[in-house]
Amino acid sequence: MNWAYALLGIPADADATTIKRAYARLLRTTRPDEDAAAFQRLNTAYQLALSQAGNRSTAPAATSAVVAPAREPVSTSAPTASAHPIAAPPQPPKPSIPAPLEVLKPSTPSAPAPGTRPLETLRRSETSKPVPAPSPLEVLKPSAPPTAPAPRSLETLRPSGTAKPTPAPAPLEVLKPAAHNTKPATRQVEVLRPPAPKPAPQINAKQLAERVIREASHAENPQTLSHWLDRCPELWSFQVKQAIGQLMLQHLLREPQPMASANLDVLLRFFDLDHVLSGVNPVTLEQLRNKQAMHWEVLNDQASLARRARIFQNGRPHTLRVRECINLLKQPPRWRPTFVTALTRDKPLHLARLVYTLCNGNIEQLPSVIDREHARFWFRAAGASGIHRERIAINAIRAFTIALACAMGITALTTLLSLQNGDSPSHIWGGGSRVFFALFGGILLIWAIFVGAALIDQWQGQPETTASRKPWLRRLFIPVLSALGLGLDYLGGAPIAASVIVWSLMILSVRRLTHRQPKRPKKPAFNFSPRAIAYLLLVGAVGVGNLVQQIPGGAFDGIPLLGVVSGVTLLVWGIDMWRHRAHLHPKLARS
Amino acid sequence: MIVGIDLGTTHSLIGYFSDDGPKLFPNALGELLTPSVVSLDDDGHMIVGEAARDRLISHPQSTVATFKRWMGTSRETELGRRMFRPEELSALVLRSLIADAEAALGEKVEEAVISVPAYFSDAQRKATRAAGELAGIKVERLINEPTAAALAYGLEAKPEGSRFLVFDLGGGTFDVSVLETFEGVVEVHASAGDNYLGGEDFLDVLENACLSDLKLHTGDFSPVERGLLRRRLEVLKRTLSQQPEQRIDCLVGERTIHWEIDQDRFLQLAEPLMQRMRAPLERALRDARLQPEQLNEIVLVGGASRMPLVSRLIARMFGRLPLRHINPDEAIALGACVASGLKRRNVKLDEIILTDVCPYTLGVEVGQKDEHGNLQNGLFSPIIQRNSVVPISRESNYYPMGERQKVLTLKVYQGESPLVAKNIKLGQLEVPLNPTLPRADNGVKVRFTYDINGVLQVEATPMASGTRYELVLEQNPGILSEAEIRARLDSLSELKIHPRSKQENIAVLARAERLFEEHIVARDALREWIGLFTQSLESQDERLISDHRTRFSQAMDELERQL
Incomplete structure (x- = not known):
C-alpha cells in the first residue's frame, strides 16, 4: 500500500x-x-x-x-x-469474477483453489458482497414519475455520495435464512429505510423482484415481457433497477421458476446481468436456463418437449424418455400403469432421474402440472438410498411376477414330462400344483427373507439420533435375540435355527458397528475400507470355527461354538453402544 | 498543420486549434457542416456535401450516404462503374474537408485527429485510419467522440472539478461517457454505446409506421419518391418537437398520400429505440461506479439529441433535466480541434491532460469444467476489462486443457458476452508447448497491451521455455492491408473532382434538381431557371454566374418557404 x-x-x-x-x-x-x-x-x-x-x-x-x-x-x-x-x-x-475455471484459468498464487462447483463459487462471492448496490436497500423508492421529473425525490433515496458521507442511518439487519432444507441458505440482507422526510410511494424490492419473475414466467413471448419491463415505471430508476436485478437473480438461483429461455434472456439483458464482468458464472446461468426451460416446457408445450433428453447425473450421461415420463407423471398414481411400469427394467429409474432433474430432489418445487404424489412415489421407489415403502412395493411386484413366471414355467415343464411318461391325470394335477406352490412360495420366501434382512440391517444401522418409536428395542435387539438363540440351542434343541440366528446376529452386529461409526476422511493409499476388513475377519472366524469343530479327537468339543459367536456378537454390540453412550444417558456424555 | 475532424454519419466538420481556441472551417458554401454524402455526377465527377445530399433526391442511384455505419465491413457500393468501400467514401469526404481547411489556412494539412464513436471496434477504428490514409493525411490520433465533446465542454467547466455524463446521439451512433475533470485533468471513467443507433433509426421508425398505416411497401416507391418521402419525414421529425401534430403529403406513382402523426404516437413508436439507449447509460454509470446524484451535469451532444424524447429519457432515468449549452452539432468537432491542439502541445492547452478508457473487454477463449466434470468450451476469459484506463498492459496465466498437449491456441476476442460465440474474434495465436512437461508446469503467460490509439498487442510466453510469441492480428475482410491501401490510394486520385470554385454552382444546380423532384407545381419555373443558369455557366463569365446564382438561390429560398 x-x-x-x-x-x-x-x-x-x-x-x-x-x-x-x-x-x-x-x-x-x-x-x-x-x-x-x-x-x-x-x-x-x-x-x-x-x-x-x-x-x-x-x-x-x-x-x-x-x-x-x-x-x-x-x-x-x-x-x-x-x-x-x-x-x-x-x-x-467491482464484482469479482468467481474463479470457476479449473483449467486455463489465470492463476494467482494467493487466490483460493479454483472451485469446480460454480454454484458454490457464486454463493461465496455473494456472501462477501450481499448486494452490489451501494447499500442493499430492501425498500426502495421509485424515481420521479416519468412526466414530471422531480430531483428531490431521488435525493431522498439514499445518502448520496458527497465527499463527506453522512453516517448511514443505522440499517436494521434481518438475516433471514432461506426456507430450504437442503441447500445452505443464501443470506438476504434486509435494511429498513428510515422514514423519508417527504412521504412518497415506496416499493418493496423483494415483492417487485418476485413480480418481475412472475411476469417473466407467464409472459407469452419475449416481446410481451420486454414491453412490460419497459413500461414498468419503478424500473426506470437506476438504483432500483440495479437492486431488483440482483434480488431477482438470487431468487432464481435459489428457486428456479418455469420460464422460457427466451424470456430469461430478456430478463438478463434488461438487468444487464449477462455480460462478462457481471460476476455471474456463465455455466451456472446456462444450467439455470436449462432447468427453467424444462420446467416451462413441461408446463406449457408438450409438442416442443423433447422425446428424449440427455442429462448428467453423478458425472454420467443418461438418456431419458422425457415426454413419456412426463405424461405418466401428470396423472395421479393408479394401479395398472404403476404395475406395468414397475415391471420394466429402467423406466422407474428414468422417472426418478427426471423428477430429480426437475426439482433437485425437492418435490415441492415441481411444476404444478405434475402430480406430486405420483412423482414422490417414483422418486422414492427408484431412489438407491434408503428403503422406503415404495421401493419395497415395487420390488414386491417384481418378485411376485418373477416367482409366478418361474413357478408356472417349471410347472408346465414338469407337467409335460409327466404327460409323456403317461402318468394318471389326477397324479399329474397333484404333482404339478405341488411343484408350482413350492416354487412360488420358495422364491417369495427367499425374497422376503432378503428384504427382511435388508430392512433389519437398515433399521439397526440407523444413527442413534434418528427418531424412532421404540429406541430401546433398536438398542436391545441384538442381545435379546442372541439370548433367544442360545436358549433355543440349549433348551429347545433346535440347533439349526439357533445357529442361523446366532450367526446372522453376529453379521448384523458387525454391520451395525461399521455403519454407525463416525465417518473419517479416507486415506487415499489405503484401499481396503474398515468394513471390508471386518467382513474378511468374520469370514475367517467362521472358517476357523468350522475347522475347529471338524478336528477329530474332541479336543475342542467342550467349547460351545455358538456361545463363542454370541460372545463376539455381544462384544461388537458393546463397542458400538459404548461409542454411542452419550445418547443413552446425559451423565455418560461427560466421561 | 494538424487539424481536428469530426467524421460523422450525417455531417462532418473540420477545424483546428488556433491561438484563440478551437475554430471550425467553413466549406465552399460557407457552412460549417458538410453532409457526409458522396455522389457521382453524369460526367464522372465526384460530388461531396450539400450538393450530394440534394442529389440523394434527384439521383438516388448514383448517391450514397450513411456509409459510416458500414465502416469496418467489406461492404462495397457501386457508383458509376466503380465499387467503393466505406473507407474510400469516407476518404472522399475527408478530402473535401481538407480542401476546405487548406483553403482557409493557406497551408498544407498533413496530420489530423479524427473522432470516432467510443464504442467503435478495432476493425472500425482501423477502417477510419485507412480512410485518413486514403485521403492523404496521417491520422495522428483517433479520439472518442464523447471524450472530444467533453474536451470542448471541459475547457469551460468549473476549475474545482466536476463529474458529468456526455450523452452523444448522432446520426448513426450512440455513445455515453462518464467523465470527471479536476485540476486540468480530463478523466474518462467509463464509455458505453451502440454503434447502430442514431437519428437515422428514428427516421426508419417513422417511415415504417407511415408505410404500414397507408398499407404501402417500399417496392411501391420509385427511388426518387422514396428519397422524397424520407426527406419529408426528416423535416417532420425535426418539427415534431415544436408542434404537437404534423402532416405530410407525398407522391406515390400517380396519387398523393397524406399521413398524420402526433407527438404521442411518435413517442410510442420510438419506445423500443429509447429502451436501447437505457442499457448503455446504465452500464456506463455502473462501470464508473457512480450514482446518478453524483453527476454534476448531463451534457447532450449530437444532432439527434435535440429530440425532446431524449430529454424525457434522461429525466425519467436520472430524475433531472439535462444540460445543453454547447452546440450539439459542433461540440465533437470542437473537441477534436482541442485534441489536435493537445497533440501539437499548444501552450494554451499545456494545463490539460486527458486520460481515456478502453471501451470494451478484451480476452481469450477458455474451457471450464462444471460441477459434473463436463467440459464447457467457448467461454470468454477477460484480460483487459472494459473501461480500464489506457494505455494499459495486463498479464494472465493460462494452462493447457490436457496432459501432453502440444499447442495452446489463444483465440483473442473483444466483447462483453460471457460466451465467445457472441463476441468479435480479433485473431488467433498458436503457442507450441513442451508435451513432456506436466500440465501444471506448462502455463503460458499472456500479455495484452492496449495503447492510447486503441491498438492491441498480444504476447504469449510459455513459462517453461521463455520464448516470446507475438500475435499479428490476422487480416479480416473488414480491414484493408497496407498494399491494398496504396493501390486504392492511386485509383482514388484518378477520380475527377470539381474545383472548389465551382462547387457553389454545382450545389445550386443540385438544389434546383431536388426542388424539381419535390414540388410538382413549380416544375415549369424551375426548368426555366435551370436552363438559364446552365447557359450562364457556359458563358464562363464569373460576374454573370455569381449574379445569377445569388438570384437563383433567393428564388429557391422563396419557393421552399412557400411550400
Whole structure:
C-alpha cells in the first residue's frame, strides 16, 4: 500500500482531494501518450489510493452489512484490473469474477483453489458482497414519475455520495435464512429505510423482484415481457433497477421458476446481468436456463418437449424418455400403469432421474402440472438410498411376477414330462400344483427373507439420533435375540435355527458397528475400507470355527461354538453402544 | 498543420486549434457542416456535401450516404462503374474537408485527429485510419467522440472539478461517457454505446409506421419518391418537437398520400429505440461506479439529441433535466480541434491532460469444467476489462486443457458476452508447448497491451521455455492491408473532382434538381431557371454566374418557404 502513497508523494492518510491533486501534478510529467509504463504505474497507485481513501472514510459509518471488503493490496508487477473507484460512497469493489475455471484459468498464487462447483463459487462471492448496490436497500423508492421529473425525490433515496458521507442511518439487519432444507441458505440482507422526510410511494424490492419473475414466467413471448419491463415505471430508476436485478437473480438461483429461455434472456439483458464482468458464472446461468426451460416446457408445450433428453447425473450421461415420463407423471398414481411400469427394467429409474432433474430432489418445487404424489412415489421407489415403502412395493411386484413366471414355467415343464411318461391325470394335477406352490412360495420366501434382512440391517444401522418409536428395542435387539438363540440351542434343541440366528446376529452386529461409526476422511493409499476388513475377519472366524469343530479327537468339543459367536456378537454390540453412550444417558456424555 | 475532424454519419466538420481556441472551417458554401454524402455526377465527377445530399433526391442511384455505419465491413457500393468501400467514401469526404481547411489556412494539412464513436471496434477504428490514409493525411490520433465533446465542454467547466455524463446521439451512433475533470485533468471513467443507433433509426421508425398505416411497401416507391418521402419525414421529425401534430403529403406513382402523426404516437413508436439507449447509460454509470446524484451535469451532444424524447429519457432515468449549452452539432468537432491542439502541445492547452478508457473487454477463449466434470468450451476469459484506463498492459496465466498437449491456441476476442460465440474474434495465436512437461508446469503467460490509439498487442510466453510469441492480428475482410491501401490510394486520385470554385454552382444546380423532384407545381419555373443558369455557366463569365446564382438561390429560398 505504501508504495502507492510514496509514488504520489502524499501522506498515507490523505483524502481524495489531496490524492487527485497529487495525481494531476504528477500527470504533467508522466503523460499517458509518452511513457505508457510509468503512466500505468501512476494510474494504479492513484486508483489504489482513491479506493483506500474511500474505504477509510466510509468504514466508521457503514455497518457490517454494507462494509465493502478491503481490497487486497496489489503488487506493481501484476496490478489488478480495477476500474475507477470514486472516493466518497460506500462502494463495494467491482464484482469479482468467481474463479470457476479449473483449467486455463489465470492463476494467482494467493487466490483460493479454483472451485469446480460454480454454484458454490457464486454463493461465496455473494456472501462477501450481499448486494452490489451501494447499500442493499430492501425498500426502495421509485424515481420521479416519468412526466414530471422531480430531483428531490431521488435525493431522498439514499445518502448520496458527497465527499463527506453522512453516517448511514443505522440499517436494521434481518438475516433471514432461506426456507430450504437442503441447500445452505443464501443470506438476504434486509435494511429498513428510515422514514423519508417527504412521504412518497415506496416499493418493496423483494415483492417487485418476485413480480418481475412472475411476469417473466407467464409472459407469452419475449416481446410481451420486454414491453412490460419497459413500461414498468419503478424500473426506470437506476438504483432500483440495479437492486431488483440482483434480488431477482438470487431468487432464481435459489428457486428456479418455469420460464422460457427466451424470456430469461430478456430478463438478463434488461438487468444487464449477462455480460462478462457481471460476476455471474456463465455455466451456472446456462444450467439455470436449462432447468427453467424444462420446467416451462413441461408446463406449457408438450409438442416442443423433447422425446428424449440427455442429462448428467453423478458425472454420467443418461438418456431419458422425457415426454413419456412426463405424461405418466401428470396423472395421479393408479394401479395398472404403476404395475406395468414397475415391471420394466429402467423406466422407474428414468422417472426418478427426471423428477430429480426437475426439482433437485425437492418435490415441492415441481411444476404444478405434475402430480406430486405420483412423482414422490417414483422418486422414492427408484431412489438407491434408503428403503422406503415404495421401493419395497415395487420390488414386491417384481418378485411376485418373477416367482409366478418361474413357478408356472417349471410347472408346465414338469407337467409335460409327466404327460409323456403317461402318468394318471389326477397324479399329474397333484404333482404339478405341488411343484408350482413350492416354487412360488420358495422364491417369495427367499425374497422376503432378503428384504427382511435388508430392512433389519437398515433399521439397526440407523444413527442413534434418528427418531424412532421404540429406541430401546433398536438398542436391545441384538442381545435379546442372541439370548433367544442360545436358549433355543440349549433348551429347545433346535440347533439349526439357533445357529442361523446366532450367526446372522453376529453379521448384523458387525454391520451395525461399521455403519454407525463416525465417518473419517479416507486415506487415499489405503484401499481396503474398515468394513471390508471386518467382513474378511468374520469370514475367517467362521472358517476357523468350522475347522475347529471338524478336528477329530474332541479336543475342542467342550467349547460351545455358538456361545463363542454370541460372545463376539455381544462384544461388537458393546463397542458400538459404548461409542454411542452419550445418547443413552446425559451423565455418560461427560466421561 | 494538424487539424481536428469530426467524421460523422450525417455531417462532418473540420477545424483546428488556433491561438484563440478551437475554430471550425467553413466549406465552399460557407457552412460549417458538410453532409457526409458522396455522389457521382453524369460526367464522372465526384460530388461531396450539400450538393450530394440534394442529389440523394434527384439521383438516388448514383448517391450514397450513411456509409459510416458500414465502416469496418467489406461492404462495397457501386457508383458509376466503380465499387467503393466505406473507407474510400469516407476518404472522399475527408478530402473535401481538407480542401476546405487548406483553403482557409493557406497551408498544407498533413496530420489530423479524427473522432470516432467510443464504442467503435478495432476493425472500425482501423477502417477510419485507412480512410485518413486514403485521403492523404496521417491520422495522428483517433479520439472518442464523447471524450472530444467533453474536451470542448471541459475547457469551460468549473476549475474545482466536476463529474458529468456526455450523452452523444448522432446520426448513426450512440455513445455515453462518464467523465470527471479536476485540476486540468480530463478523466474518462467509463464509455458505453451502440454503434447502430442514431437519428437515422428514428427516421426508419417513422417511415415504417407511415408505410404500414397507408398499407404501402417500399417496392411501391420509385427511388426518387422514396428519397422524397424520407426527406419529408426528416423535416417532420425535426418539427415534431415544436408542434404537437404534423402532416405530410407525398407522391406515390400517380396519387398523393397524406399521413398524420402526433407527438404521442411518435413517442410510442420510438419506445423500443429509447429502451436501447437505457442499457448503455446504465452500464456506463455502473462501470464508473457512480450514482446518478453524483453527476454534476448531463451534457447532450449530437444532432439527434435535440429530440425532446431524449430529454424525457434522461429525466425519467436520472430524475433531472439535462444540460445543453454547447452546440450539439459542433461540440465533437470542437473537441477534436482541442485534441489536435493537445497533440501539437499548444501552450494554451499545456494545463490539460486527458486520460481515456478502453471501451470494451478484451480476452481469450477458455474451457471450464462444471460441477459434473463436463467440459464447457467457448467461454470468454477477460484480460483487459472494459473501461480500464489506457494505455494499459495486463498479464494472465493460462494452462493447457490436457496432459501432453502440444499447442495452446489463444483465440483473442473483444466483447462483453460471457460466451465467445457472441463476441468479435480479433485473431488467433498458436503457442507450441513442451508435451513432456506436466500440465501444471506448462502455463503460458499472456500479455495484452492496449495503447492510447486503441491498438492491441498480444504476447504469449510459455513459462517453461521463455520464448516470446507475438500475435499479428490476422487480416479480416473488414480491414484493408497496407498494399491494398496504396493501390486504392492511386485509383482514388484518378477520380475527377470539381474545383472548389465551382462547387457553389454545382450545389445550386443540385438544389434546383431536388426542388424539381419535390414540388410538382413549380416544375415549369424551375426548368426555366435551370436552363438559364446552365447557359450562364457556359458563358464562363464569373460576374454573370455569381449574379445569377445569388438570384437563383433567393428564388429557391422563396419557393421552399412557400411550400
